[in-house]
Amino acid sequence: MTDNGMVFSSGDAPPSDEAQLILVVEHLTKTFGSLVANDQVSFSVKQGHVHCLLGENGAGKSTLAKCIYGASKPDAGRIYFKGQEVAFSSPRDAIRMGIGMVHQHFVLADPMNAVENIIVGEESTGRLLNLKAEKKKIQALCEQYGISLDLDTPVVQLSVGQQQWVEILKALYVGVDLLLLDEPTAVLTPQEVESLFAIIEKMIKDGISVILITHKLHEVMNISDEVTILRKGKVIDTVPTQGNTKASLARLLVGRDFDFTVHKEKVDIGSPVLEVEDLTARRDNGSLALQNVSLTVHQGEVLGLAGVSGNGQAELFEILVGVRKAEKGNIALAGVEILKEATHNPETIANLGMASVPQDRLRQGLIEDFTVQENLILGLHHENSYSKGVSMNWKAIKAFAGRAIQQFEIKTAGPQQMVGQLSGGNLQKVILAREVSRPIKVMVASSPSRGLDIGATYYVYSRFLELLQTGAGILMISEDLDEIFNISDRIAVIYNGRIMGVFNASEVDRETIGLYMAGLEEHEHS
Amino acid sequence: MSTVRANQPVVPKLRYRLEKRKESGVLSSLLSILVALVCSFGITYWVITLIGADATTVLWAIVKGSFGTKNAVIDTLIKSTPIFITGLATVVAYRAKVWNIGQEGQLYAGALGVTGVVLLLKDAGLPAWVFIPTLLIVAVLSGALAGAIPGVLKSRYNVNEIIVTVMLNYIVLYLTTYLLGGPWQEVGSHYYNTIRFPDTTNLPLLFGTRLHSGFVIALLLAVLIYYLLWHMKVGYEIRATGSNPTAARFKGIDTRRIILVVMLLSGAISGLAGGLELLGVHHRLVYGFSVSFGFTGILIALLGRLHPLGVAPAAIFFGALHNGSSAMIIHSNVPRELITAIMGFVIIMLLFWEVVFKYRIRRVEDVQ
Numbered sequence: 001m002t003d004n005g006m007v008f009s010s011g012d013a014p015p016s017d018e019a020q021l022i023l024v025v026e027h028l029t030k031t032f033g034s035l036v037a038n039d040q041v042s043f044s045v046k047q048g049h050v051h052c053l054l055g056e057n058g059a060g061k062s063t064l065a066k067c068i069y070g071a072s073k074p075d076a077g078r079i080y081f082k083g084q085e086v087a088f089s090s091p092r093d094a095i096r097m098g099i100g101m102v103h104q105h106f107v108l109a110d111p112m113n114a115v116e117n118i119i120v121g122e123e124s125t126g127r128l129l130n131l132k133a134e135k136k137k138i139q140a141l142c143e144q145y146g147i148s149l150d151l152d153t154p155v156v157q158l159s160v161g162q163q164q165w166v167e168i169l170k171a172l173y174v175g176v177d178l179l180l181l182d183e184p185t186a187v188l189t190p191q192e193v194e195s196l197f198a199i200i201e202k203m204i205k206d207g208i209s210v211i212l213i214t215h216k217l218h219e220v221m222n223i224s225d226e227v228t229i230l231r232k233g234k235v236i237d238t239v240p241t242q243g244n245t246k247a248s249l250a251r252l253l254v255g256r257d258f259d260f261t262v263h264k265e266k267v268d269i270g271s272p273v274l275e276v277e278d279l280t281a282r283r284d285n286g287s288l289a290l291q292n293v294s295l296t297v298h299q300g301e302v303l304g305l306a307g308v309s310g311n312g313q314a315e316l317f318e319i320l321v322g323v324r325k326a327e328k329g330n331i332a333l334a335g336v337e338i339l340k341e342a343t344h345n346p347e348t349i350a351n352l353g354m355a356s357v358p359q360d361r362l363r364q365g366l367i368e369d370f371t372v373q374e375n376l377i378l379g380l381h382h383e384n385s386y387s388k389g390v391s392m393n394w395k396a397i398k399a400f401a402g403r404a405i406q407q408f409e410i411k412t413a414g415p416q417q418m419v420g421q422l423s424g425g426n427l428q429k430v431i432l433a434r435e436v437s438r439p440i441k442v443m444v445a446s447s448p449s450r451g452l453d454i455g456a457t458y459y460v461y462s463r464f465l466e467l468l469q470t471g472a473g474i475l476m477i478s479e480d481l482d483e484i485f486n487i488s489d490r491i492a493v494i495y496n497g498r499i500m501g502v503f504n505a506s507e508v509d510r511e512t513i514g515l516y517m518a519g520l521e522e523h524e525h526s
Numbered sequence: 527m528s529t530v531r532a533n534q535p536v537v538p539k540l541r542y543r544l545e546k547r548k549e550s551g552v553l554s555s556l557l558s559i560l561v562a563l564v565c566s567f568g569i570t571y572w573v574i575t576l577i578g579a580d581a582t583t584v585l586w587a588i589v590k591g592s593f594g595t596k597n598a599v600i601d602t603l604i605k606s607t608p609i610f611i612t613g614l615a616t617v618v619a620y621r622a623k624v625w626n627i628g629q630e631g632q633l634y635a636g637a638l639g640v641t642g643v644v645l646l647l648k649d650a651g652l653p654a655w656v657f658i659p660t661l662l663i664v665a666v667l668s669g670a671l672a673g674a675i676p677g678v679l680k681s682r683y684n685v686n687e688i689i690v691t692v693m694l695n696y697i698v699l700y701l702t703t704y705l706l707g708g709p710w711q712e713v714g715s716h717y718y719n720t721i722r723f724p725d726t727t728n729l730p731l732l733f734g735t736r737l738h739s740g741f742v743i744a745l746l747l748a749v750l751i752y753y754l755l756w757h758m759k760v761g762y763e764i765r766a767t768g769s770n771p772t773a774a775r776f777k778g779i780d781t782r783r784i785i786l787v788v789m790l791l792s793g794a795i796s797g798l799a800g801g802l803e804l805l806g807v808h809h810r811l812v813y814g815f816s817v818s819f820g821f822t823g824i825l826i827a828l829l830g831r832l833h834p835l836g837v838a839p840a841a842i843f844f845g846a847l848h849n850g851s852s853a854m855i856i857h858s859n860v861p862r863e864l865i866t867a868i869m870g871f872v873i874i875m876l877l878f879w880e881v882v883f884k885y886r887i888r889r890v891e892d893v894q
Contacts, residue, residue, distance in 0.1 A: 323775050347778035358776060367770040374762070379777030381762055391758050
């Protein structure tokens with residue numbers, strides 16, 4: 001690709017003679033009420049390039065992508081696709097023109113298998129479904145792009161990484177010329193990220209252009225040709241990746257020099273606060289989710305539990321917070337046995353000092369059409385501070401919400417705003433504010449930085465490290481090794497419901513952990 | 527790259543866009559209802575003309591019949607009372623996304639309970655101030671019992687509440703028919719009815735009119751349910767369960783208990799509607815005393831946007847249509863069924879304009 005792609009024809013004619021530019025966005029503006037999500041955004045994507053949209057949380061990347069994809073209508077501005085001005089009224093139009101998108105939150109029908117999910121909504125199948133023929137087509141695509149996926153399993157049983165393949169296959173199946181990927185690596189193991197990038201490279205070879213929305217600088221450096229940096233809804237710059245460094249991009253991204261190290265003050269490791277012993281549990285379908293799992297979290301330490309999702313982490317989380325029953329084993333929370341009939345419920349466990357940050361914020365942690373203040377007291381609404389007898393004490397709740405919003409820097413119109421209108425990072429802050437609003441002994445967090453940008457991620461980590469100072473212990477479940485290595489003191493690896501090993505974070509490298517995560521190694525843990 | 531076109535002339539161009547409102551205010555909600563009413567009025571006018579009647583006369587007859595005189599207003603309020611209460615019963619259940627369709631059966635259950643106790647105690651000589659409260663409690667308990675069956679099945683075994691409540695409607699209705707045709711039938715009557723209840727069971731009347739105190743109870747109940755849903759812990763849990771049962775469960779709300787609570791409450795309120803209707807209007811159990819009060823309650827709750835204070839006007843409006851229909855058939859040859867059709871128009875229009883009003887047209891200046 002040459003740089004003369006930037007020369008536009010004069011006059012009002014669309015830049016149709018620019019064969020090299022597959023997408024041109026000009027002066028796109030999108031507002032939500034008083035919030036300007038995209039402010040006069042202009043950028044263009046060259047044919048056969050990987051173009052990164054890099055930006056902080058709330059910088060307007062997802063909104064911009066949605067406008068391009070037709071899921072959202074810009075207030076003003078123009079979009080040219082393949083040299084033609086387009087104004088999609090729905091994603092359907094975009095798909096027809098050859099634009100595909102893989103969303104940050106997947107949109108799959110859980111009980112249906114991959115084939116059914118991929119072909120849903122496609123007219124090419126005619127009136128009668130020929131699932132066998134479609135499956136063959138999809139298998140061919142899988143081979144072409146080196147994707148190994150069990151097409152007959154209900155997608156709900158696939159790992160998050162595999163569900164993403166399904167989303168990508170869906171786009172490939174329709175035949176896209178431009179694929180938008182919204183934070184695709186947020187949930188992948190290092191090996192999975194590599195295969196994703198391999199797939200992207202194959203797509204580029206096939207002439208497909210890719211827009212990659214991300215906040216991870218090393219990914220930008222790894223895969224992209226060009227990068228457009230967004231900050232607070234505005235385009236800061238579009239630069240070629242070559243000739244830039246992580247540091248130079250970071251400066252553009254946050255508008256100042258950014259320090260990537262987590263400053264971890266030395267905290268004394270104290271007595272055990274969470275002891276999981278010989279825990280065995282089953283999934284809803286009766287298969288074994290956890291087999292004789294033993295883990296110990298001490299005061300003042302972060303125990304990272306690494307593992308590809310779907311290896312029992314979700315069940316472990318659910319047992320710890322009290323919404324799933326265990327088959328056998330013991331769990332002691334600061335010495336109190338919690339698996340007993342009388343204690344094994346979310347309220348009692350929370351009252352004993354367990355805080356939790358679930359992986360899926362909007363499904364497990366928050367109520368989308370409740371206000372910020374209503375969400376901030378979810379689970380705390382029985383406390384005397386927020387209620388008077390059988391009634392709610394809205395005055396006290398509002399005051400508490402005001403303090404939490406200030407203290408946790410939650411970007412919101414106010415305590416009465418619907419939580420569903422907040423961005424991912426702010427959703428996480430609402431959860432954090434709620435969970436640490438009373439003294440806690442253990443924090444169980446599942447992928448706490450999933451989908452968050454640098455700023456929000458480091459904010460979460462710094463809050464976690466503050467918790468350690470108070471004598472709490474943290475169990476952090478994650479499949480993102482960046483996250484695991486960032487703040488863990490010790491790392492346990494889970495595979496197929498079993499603990500494969502426990503390591504001191506300072507004595508182990510990512511590749512080793514990756515091998516244990518894949519079940520290739522196992523050793524006796526202490 | 528963003529400055530490429532900076533040198534070109536800026537030609538502002540006006541465009542119009544349809545966009546979804548983030549939040550719809552109370553005002554736009556009221557406006558949508560107004561527009562819907564005007565539209566359904568227009569359709570009704572056209573349909574009456576189509577029948578060959580004089581639309582102005584017919585519509586005027588309905589208005590006069592429902593609000594024209596003091597007595598007409600009183601009758602309208604009497605007719606709106608039972609559907610007001612079943613509407614409230616619906617709000618409680620649907621806020622938790624528990625789809626109770628059994629208001630009709632629960633209302634009958636309340637009426638059956640009241641009748642049973644009246645027949646048992648009719649000669650005990652209880653004073654009204656003991657008898658009436660006792661009977662109202664019986665109505666509430668009987669309704670709650672009818673709600674408990676689907677409630678327990680749903681909360682314990684996750685049995686679909688829609689199927690159970692619909693089937694229970696039939697069971698209670700046929701039980702009523704059996705009782706009225708047999709053991710409870712008034713001796714010598716050719717109709718399906720019991721004896722007249724003793725006068726000590728009559729609800730106190732208001733302002734020296736036929737309006738019974740059931741209407742006031744309905745109003746109080748609306749305020750109570752508003753308070754319950756938005757100011758009580760259990761109401762918070764009900765709304766949380768309805769909006770996101772998973773998150774509610776993760777944060778310690780016993781959603782199974784809430785499902786049961788909601789079915790009990792909804793049944794109890796419907797049962798109360800049945801009891802009040804007997805003690806305030808009919809003074810005996812008679813076949814067909816409920817003109818689909820339970821089902822109308824569902825419509826009213828939906829029209830009132832599942833808000834207790836929205837249910838009140840919706841119920842009075844439907845009560846007025848019911849009441850006006852009597853005047854209409856006296857003053858014209860338009861069939862009574864027209865009223866049902868009007869209700870249909872109103873509902874369709876309300877739902878239609880509710881959606882339309884979720885969007886707004888915005889004039890945008892397209893800077894180019």
